[in-house]
Amino acid sequence: MKMGKIIISYIVISVILIVSYTIYGARKTSDEVLAKYKQEEIYNIKQNLKNFVDVAYSTIDSNYKNSMDKSYLEQHYGYRLKNIIDVAETILKSKAEDVKNGKLSIVEAQAKAIEAIQKIRYDDGRGYIWINDVSLPYPKMIMHPTIPSLNGQIMDDPKYNCAMGQKKNIFVAFVEVTQKQRGGFVDYLWPRATQNGLTTDVPKLSYVRHFPAWNWIIGTDFYINDAILDGMEKSKEELRQMRYDNGIGFFWINNTDESFPQFYMYPIAASIENLVLAGGNLDKLGTVIKSFINICKQKGSGYIEYTWDKPTLKGTIKNVPKLSYVKLYEPLGWIIGTGVYLDDIDKAIARERKFFYQQIKQLILNLLLSSIVFFFFISILHYVMGHSFLKPVKDTPTAIQKTEQTEQTEQTEQQQQDVISVNDSIKLAKEISKIILAEQTKLLAFTIALQTNQTNLTDEEVEKLAAQVSQALADVDAKIFTK
Structure with a gap:
C-alpha cells in the first residue's frame, strides 16, 4: 500500500511538472520563433531592396556605357548626322549641276556652296558643318564656320593627333574613312568651351562624306558629353517610371x-x-x-x-x-x-503571435481538463486499492469450525477477487493516463513544430508527431503499471 501511494504521488507530481514546463517551453519557444521570424523577414526585405537597386543601377550603367559606345552612338545618333550631311550634299550637287549647265563657274559655284553651308545650324546653334579637302599627307581646311582662322590651313598640328583612340590625325582619318566607303564615322577629341570661359578637350563623334565632283569632304559632329547628358536624362525618366x-x-x-x-x-x-x-x-x-x-x-x-x-x-x-x-x-x-x-512586419508578427497563443491556449485547456479527470480517477484508484488490501476478516465460530481445506479455498477466492478489483482499477487509471499523456504530447508536439517553423501542421500531423513524442513517456507508463 505504501508503494501504491508513492507511485500515485510520483504520477501527480510528474503531471504537474510536465504541464508547467511544457506551457513555459511553448510560450518561450513561440517568442523565439517570432524573433527569428522578424530577423528572417528583415533579411528578406534587405535582399529585395538590394536586388531592386541593382536593377536600377544596371539601367543607369547601361545608359551611361551606351552613351560612350561608338557603335551605339552611330546607331542612335548617326542617322541625325547623316540627315544633316544630306542637306549639305544637296547644296553641293545643286551648285555642281549649275557648273555642268554653264550657269556658274566652278569657283563661283564653290563660293556659293560654302556661303550656304556655313550658315547651317542645328541643336540650338551648337551644330554646324565644315569642309576640308582630301590632300595628303595632311588635308587642308576649306571652311570651318565657328573657327574661321582655320580656313586655308594645312591641318598638320600635332594637337589633331587624337582620332580613333590611336593618336591618328583627325583629318587624315576623315580621308581614310571616306576612301573606304564614301561616308563613315570618326571619334576624336576636340576643344569645348566651359562655363568659366576656358576650353577643354572632350570626346566627339563625326560623320563625314566624300563629294567626288570637287574632292571635298563635308562633315558634322556632336559632343559625346551631350550623349552622356541624354543618357542621364533617359536614366532619370526610366527610374521615375519604375x-x-x-x-x-x-x-x-x-x-x-x-x-x-x-x-x-x-x-x-x-x-x-x-x-x-x-x-x-x-x-x-x-x-x-x-x-x-x-x-x-x-x-x-x-x-x-x-x-x-x-x-x-x-x-x-x-x-x-x-x-x-x-x-x-x-x-x-x-x-x-x-x-x-517596417510597420507591416510588426503587424505580421502580431498576427503570428496571436495565432501561436491561441493554439497554446487551446492545448493548455485540453491538458488541464484531462489532468482534472486524471486526478479524480487517481483518487478513486487510491481509495479502491486501500479497501482491497485492508479489508478485515471476521473471526466467527463457523469459520473456526471449517476444515483447513475449506478455509484455504475461501482465502484463495477472496485474494483472486481482490486482485481482480485492483487490476480493474489499474486498467482504468492506465486508460486515463493515456488521455493525459496524449494531451501533454500534443503540447510538446506543438512546441517542436514552433522550433522547426512548422506552425501550419494539420491536426493529423500534430497527432502523428505527438505519438512519436509520447513513445518515451508511454514506455515509462508501461513499466509502472506492469509491475
Missing part, C-alpha cells in the same frame, strides 16, 4: 555633396528635385540624405534605418520605422536608393 510592390515602391537619385544634399530625381515629389534640402521642414530630409552619402562614401552601398512619416488613405502616420538601401554610381556621382516601411 515601381514595385503594387506601385508603392519607387527609386530616387541623390547627390554626393554633404554640404548641399539634394535629390536629382524624386518621383513622388518632383518639386523638391535639385533643391538644397536645408532649413525648415527640409532639415530632416537633408539629414537622412547625408546619412545616405556617408555610408556610400565609406562602403559604396549600405542600409540605413530611420523613422519617416507614412502617407496612407486615412492620413499620415508619424515616425514610422523605415529601411532604405542606397548604392553609389561613381561615374556620375549619383546615389541610387529605395526604401520600405
Whole structure:
C-alpha cells in the first residue's frame, strides 16, 4: 500500500511538472520563433531592396556605357548626322549641276556652296558643318564656320593627333574613312568651351562624306558629353517610371555633396528635385540624405534605418520605422536608393503571435481538463486499492469450525477477487493516463513544430508527431503499471 501511494504521488507530481514546463517551453519557444521570424523577414526585405537597386543601377550603367559606345552612338545618333550631311550634299550637287549647265563657274559655284553651308545650324546653334579637302599627307581646311582662322590651313598640328583612340590625325582619318566607303564615322577629341570661359578637350563623334565632283569632304559632329547628358536624362525618366510592390515602391537619385544634399530625381515629389534640402521642414530630409552619402562614401552601398512619416488613405502616420538601401554610381556621382516601411512586419508578427497563443491556449485547456479527470480517477484508484488490501476478516465460530481445506479455498477466492478489483482499477487509471499523456504530447508536439517553423501542421500531423513524442513517456507508463 505504501508503494501504491508513492507511485500515485510520483504520477501527480510528474503531471504537474510536465504541464508547467511544457506551457513555459511553448510560450518561450513561440517568442523565439517570432524573433527569428522578424530577423528572417528583415533579411528578406534587405535582399529585395538590394536586388531592386541593382536593377536600377544596371539601367543607369547601361545608359551611361551606351552613351560612350561608338557603335551605339552611330546607331542612335548617326542617322541625325547623316540627315544633316544630306542637306549639305544637296547644296553641293545643286551648285555642281549649275557648273555642268554653264550657269556658274566652278569657283563661283564653290563660293556659293560654302556661303550656304556655313550658315547651317542645328541643336540650338551648337551644330554646324565644315569642309576640308582630301590632300595628303595632311588635308587642308576649306571652311570651318565657328573657327574661321582655320580656313586655308594645312591641318598638320600635332594637337589633331587624337582620332580613333590611336593618336591618328583627325583629318587624315576623315580621308581614310571616306576612301573606304564614301561616308563613315570618326571619334576624336576636340576643344569645348566651359562655363568659366576656358576650353577643354572632350570626346566627339563625326560623320563625314566624300563629294567626288570637287574632292571635298563635308562633315558634322556632336559632343559625346551631350550623349552622356541624354543618357542621364533617359536614366532619370526610366527610374521615375519604375515601381514595385503594387506601385508603392519607387527609386530616387541623390547627390554626393554633404554640404548641399539634394535629390536629382524624386518621383513622388518632383518639386523638391535639385533643391538644397536645408532649413525648415527640409532639415530632416537633408539629414537622412547625408546619412545616405556617408555610408556610400565609406562602403559604396549600405542600409540605413530611420523613422519617416507614412502617407496612407486615412492620413499620415508619424515616425514610422523605415529601411532604405542606397548604392553609389561613381561615374556620375549619383546615389541610387529605395526604401520600405517596417510597420507591416510588426503587424505580421502580431498576427503570428496571436495565432501561436491561441493554439497554446487551446492545448493548455485540453491538458488541464484531462489532468482534472486524471486526478479524480487517481483518487478513486487510491481509495479502491486501500479497501482491497485492508479489508478485515471476521473471526466467527463457523469459520473456526471449517476444515483447513475449506478455509484455504475461501482465502484463495477472496485474494483472486481482490486482485481482480485492483487490476480493474489499474486498467482504468492506465486508460486515463493515456488521455493525459496524449494531451501533454500534443503540447510538446506543438512546441517542436514552433522550433522547426512548422506552425501550419494539420491536426493529423500534430497527432502523428505527438505519438512519436509520447513513445518515451508511454514506455515509462508501461513499466509502472506492469509491475
